[in-house]
Amino acid sequence: MGKRKKVILLFSMALLVLSCKVDAKAEATTTLSEVNRKLKLLNKPALKSIKTEDGEIIDCVDIYKQPAFDHPALRNHTIQMRPSFTIQDETSSTKVDSPPAPALSQTWQKSGSCPEGTVPIRRIRKEDLLRAASLEHFGRDGPRTSWAVNAAATNGQSRHFVHLNGSKIPIFPMPDHSTAFLVTKGYNYVGARGGINAWSPRVESADEYTTGQIWIKNGPPGINFESVEAGWMVNPKLFGGAEPRLFARWTLDGYEKTGCINLVCPGFVQTSETILLGGILQPLSQKNGPQYQINLMMDHDPSTGNWWLHTSQDIIGYWPGPILSYLKKSATTIEWGGDVYSKKVNGNSPTLQQPWGVGILQPGAWDQQLMLGST
Template identity: 40%
Template sequence: MKHIRKSEDGDIIDCVEIYKQPSLNHPALKNHTIQLAPTFFSKTRKVFDDAKKEDIAMTITSQRWQKSGSCPKGTVPIRRTQKRNPNKDDFHAYGRKTASNMKNEVGDLKYTTNSTNSIANHSVALIETVGYSYSGAKVDIKVWTPYVEKEDEYSTSHVAIQNGGLHDFELVETGWAADGSKRTGCFDLTCPGFVQVNHEIALGGAIYPISNPNGLPYQITVYIFKDPTTKNWWVNYGESINIGYWPGELFMLLKYQGIMVKWGGEVYSSKVKTHPGHTATGMGSGNTPPSIFENCGTMKRMRVEQNSQPLMIPEWSTTVVDEYRCYGALYEVDYIPDPIFYYGGPGRSPWCP
């Protein structure tokens, strides 16, 4: 029996049998056997033992659609595609996929396989670390709803693990996204490849509550890690839910390890790096750092996993900003026990015409 859940924000969630999810239509997964749980997930991966409780914001654990019920075990919740959102045939126009750029969006999750990736329509403010072989990365990301000017634009905050060069690389990524329909949440499972096993989280459903400049801070904790046995790249949410994974069969380079980890924000628009006429789509909260009371994009407890070792603070990182007049970045490292990354901005402004 098919179960349907309707969210108060208009989303329709279908509870689909796990073995019938559309992601398995990917040609590389023709003979794939679903892995229902990671083969290894220890306490050192599950919690941040070195973090002080008072430094941790309130973690988001809910989605709006869950108010109408839940999906039964053995199924996965899939957000039904609406016309206002891109489907698998619209990704070229939405800046996701071209004939030479197979960059798939799955929920708040992205992966790129065998791609030649153009960044002409993307503007970023991030930090990155290199120098080791990376098998995992984790972060707390404060959740905002930045202004998004047009329906074919988006703003994301994420952590990513990459292998490959500047123009030809593979990438797995997770975080939150705000799109042109003015909601915070994520994209969905219309693109094949990511295998979901959890029945609680709908990739594409709006998350709540969100941070407010005059209210409480809210965040999500996300973690990508490679299963050392199956070589699948798992996504963990809230330090307790393993949502699913990208199968190792999808990759050539990431099948072994990542060589770079990135944390930060990204804006997609055909009007980035264009002056005058820059997009007004915001990054982070839409405020440029430094911002009082952390009212800009904020990431804390950034960790990397090197060669399946326990999570650790990256030894060194560098800041990358495409358009410093439009979106900014501030990486605080000195005189604090745990680095904090502030980023974001309004896009078009008197300084970014």
């Protein structure tokens, strides 16, 4: 009888181990299936693919089959290939006497080019998705804590301010972020310029990132504001490496549920066949050596409500008016600076550098309207 009990016990334990293995295998299969579905959704069919010297794949996708057209508001959208206005490059109120820094290029351009009628899109890999906190969060990289929760906890008040003409202007920092920026407020703005010095700052952890960028904003301060942004970013968790890359980002609700970086969600409409969002930048500035910068311009098209993003060499594309609300007519805040995300921001010194260059405002009075803020 004792032997029989022992056999039954061992048999039960074997069944339990087998059941755990089956459950683990089923969970892994489900996860893999979800990842594959996400990859199929993110990566559009390519007319041509380019393998770069960095081992990445750049897909040349039909311009009318890019991710933007998965957005419900853009199902019948007709691409606007160029702005309906003439962009003026020499209208800033600030003059820089020193010669401009040389323009940057992108490493993928050494390996090939996309044909006319297509746009280059960095292929998302399985390992990219597996690094993300969740499939839903992939490519968003907004704050991990709700703006609304923070505002409710402080009755909508901020402990951070900048001063302009005797007025105290509240600013609302994101959790686990540290930023340093120039900011202009008080008018309705229809464009901005920025020469952003390009560096390769050290990122201590894969969960941290840093940017040098321009923000264009409108909407309620701190909660549900809209923002379109561009610059360079070092983000190992998103891209799998610590190289600085060109990026564009947008949100309609303070990064809570909408928007993303580059083209990993429907929204931004790319028109350039030569510039890659997420492309590695080169060459980079060196201490006591040559300096390089990204010359970015962001302009509002009053006839369509689109916000155009372009460099000094090419038009990249636009955030379409049909997906915007507060920003559809103009912006009320423009910021130039750098942003750091790190869990070490709170109570400790951030472990990232955030060098950034000079921003040039258009239109508006530089001397009267620029303020320095930091959080």
